[in-house]
Amino acid sequence: MSRTDIRNHPKFENVYISGPLENAKMYTKNLTPGQNVYGEKLVEYKGIEFREWDPYRSKLAALISENPITNFLSPDAKFLYLGAGSGTTISHLSDIAENGLIYGVEFAERSIRQLIQNTSNRKNIIPILGDARFPESYAKSIYTGIDCIYQDVAQPNQAHIAIANSNYYLKKEGMAIVALKSQSIDSVSKPEKVYKNEKEILEAGGYKLVESINIHKYAANHLILIIKRNIT
Incomplete structure (x- = not known):
């Protein structure tokens, strides 16, 4: 472990930074001290252990x-985390939502085995082997309303997946964060055209765009959309 000055993020609770805000390193407080998940750096500051969170390895950090x-x-x-993988980002979300709960849906059997192994000591993560295209298929594993859906799936119908899961699980005032990978949707068309089409699908499905954030400098051909139900 190394020592550095760490402070609260000015906006996001349970997210921490060091250095100047415009070029800060980011951390979460380790929910399972002494253990890392994917080889991330552990940093101790004022008797508290933090895990470094790299935006080049996590789209949520980006x-x-x-x-x-x-x-x-x-x-x-x-x-509800769709595309939980082997535990990189969801473990940091576990640090943040220390009193909450995260349902992590993953389609690949190898990844879900790694996820279970990597997060077995994190009691606020519930790994689910499932296909995000069919939200009803894992309904028996989800027993609370969902405040926020985070979606990072390499599927061609990403907007439709977001709509289906939001319709099924999201609370009325909840929101969804959709990490769009244009190459997974359409490898021929320009990313801007792909993003425009996905936005139109979401709007036609009854969701309004709250915010659109380009993360190309961290992950090529990725745009993140934050959406909510269009309640009239």
Whole structure:
């Protein structure tokens, strides 16, 4: 471990930074001290252990690094994470939502095994083997309303997946964060055209765009959309 000066993020609770805000390193407070998940650096400051959170390895960290207007994180929130992978980003979300709950849906059997192994000591993560295209298929594993959906799936129908899961699980005032990878949707068309089409699908499905954040400098051909139900 190394020592550095760490302070609260000015907007997001349970997210921490060091250095100047415009070029800050980011951290979360380790919910399981002494253990890292994917080889991330552990840093001790004033008797508290933090895990370094690299925006080049996590699209959620990249989103926060771009200073969005919307505050979508809460220590008590219930999250549905679509495309949980082997545990990189969801473990940091676990640190943040220390009093909440995260349902992590992953389609690949190898990844879900790694996720279970990597997060077995994190009691606020519930790994679910499931296909995000069919939200009803894992309904028996989700027993609370969802405040926020975080979606990072490499599927061609990403907007439709977001709509289906939001319709099924999201609370009336909840929001969804959709990490669009244009190459997974359409590898021929220009990313801007792909993003425009996905936005139109979401709007036609009854969702309004709250914010659109370009994270290309961290993840090529990625745009993150924050959406809410269009309640009239």
